[in-house]
Amino acid sequence: AQSVTQLDSQVPVFEEAPVELRCNYSSSVSVYLFWYVQYPNQGLQLLLKYLSGSTLVKGINGFEAEFNKSQTSFHLRKPSVHISDTAEYFCAVSAIRGSQGNLIFGKGTKLSVKP
Amino acid sequence: EPEVTQTPSHQVTQMGQEVILRCVPISNHLYFYWYRQILGQKVEFLVSFYNNEISEKSEIFDDQFSVERPDGSNFTLKIRSTKLEDSAMYFCASGQTANYGYTFGSGTRLTVV
Numbered sequence: 001a002q003s004v005t006q007l008d009s010q011v012p013v014f015e016e017a018p019v020e021l022r023c024n025y026s027s028s029v030s031v032y033l034f035w036y037v038q039y040p041n042q043g044l045q046l047l048l049k050y051l052s053g054s055t056l057v058k059g060i061n062g063f064e065a066e067f068n069k070s071q072t073s074f075h076l077r078k079p080s081v082h083i084s085d086t087a088e089y090f091c092a093v094s095a096i097r098g099s100q101g102n103l104i105f106g107k108g109t110k111l112s113v114k115p
Numbered sequence: 116e117p118e119v120t121q122t123p124s125h126q127v128t129q130m131g132q133e134v135i136l137r138c139v140p141i142s143n144h145l146y147f148y149w150y151r152q153i154l155g156q157k158v159e160f161l162v163s164f165y166n167n168e169i170s171e172k173s174e175i176f177d178d179q180f181s182v183e184r185p186d187g188s189n190f191t192l193k194i195r196s197t198k199l200e201d202s203a204m205y206f207c208a209s210g211q212t213a214n215y216g217y218t219f220g221s222g223t224r225l226t227v228v
Binding site for chain 1: 170173214215
């Protein structure tokens with residue numbers, strides 16, 4: 001079984017500041033890792049994913065994340081945030097084998113960007 | 116960009132009634148999913164569907180739930196006898212492959228009164 005922990009439920013930050021949203025996971029099998037974003041009253045949009053290869057992955061809207069296998073982490077970063085990045089961010093994993101791709105989500109982190 | 120379309124966006128129903136939530140996945144996708152998000156809680160997997168049958172389901176997906184792909188384009192979630200605790204946002208998703216991330220719809224907010 002897999003589980004995902006997002007350590008911060010809310011992260012307030014000023015515009016143009018850097019931000020890191022933390023994600024740790026637990027799994028007895030190898031997993032793929034994902035970050036999704038949910039803007040107010042909208043669905044979930046895929047930001048980025050780690051499947052294999054380079055541990056630093058780049059996504060849309062200037063976000064990137066680094067997979068750290070030894071620390072079982074997949075933290076999301078952006079060097080300079082905009083007001084429009086205000087949203088809820090979800091980290092998720094899915095088992096590479098023995099799964100039809102069902103995602104296990106963390107509880108989400110609400111990013112609030114202030115002017 | 117192709118979208119997953121869900122209707123209605125909001126549905127209110129009385130406890131004990133049956134509801135059908137509708138989804139139109141992206142046309143060349145093969146894998147279909149339903150998730151739900153109770154207000155303030157995690158997004159939870161309900162069921163996956165591939166090759167016209169359920170491929171995986173969670174403990175939440177009990178006998179009151181069913182899914183169907185009636186005509187090759189729509190993908191529906193039926194809740195037979197709704198309970199208050201079924202109130203949630205229900206998301207449909209589809210993907211070309213199972214594991215590489217997929218596209219979610221905007222959700223149907225179901226309110227059971």
